[in-house]
Amino acid sequence: MRxxxxxxxxxxxxxxxxxxxxxxxNTPTPDAFVEYDDGEVTPATVYHQKDAHKAAVQLLLEGTVETISIDTESESESRAQSQTTVETVQPPE
Incomplete structure (x- = not known):
């Protein structure tokens, strides 16, 4: 890639x-993007080496996946709890 x-x-x-x-x-965990934020490479710093930008993109994507994964897990738990509540509230037939 160029x-x-x-x-x-x-x-x-x-x-x-x-x-x-x-x-x-989505609520990112406090440490999801810490490593990227601590770095000096941003899209505007075009003078940095290609490998530095590649590493920065990797860190950003890992933080994004972590944020989305946490949200997906909590959403699944929420659905499971609401289904259990619905099942217990239904009157017997």
Whole structure:
């Protein structure tokens, strides 16, 4: 992949992070993006090496997946609890 395309992907990953984090359904864990935030590489820092942008994209995507996975797990638990409640409330036939 060319460096220019990788920087574009980096910018898209930043936008994806913002969209996922601002969603009412997703709450990122405090440490989901710490490693990325501690780094110096952003899409605007085009002078950094290609490998640095590649690592930054990887960190962003891992944090995004972690955020989505946590939300999916809690949503599944919520559904299971609501189904149990519905089953116990129904009158006997």
């Amino acid at each position: 460096k220019q395309a990788l920087i574009h992907m980096h910018a898209l990953a930043v936008e994806l992070r913002a969209a996922v984090s601002s969603s009412r359904r």
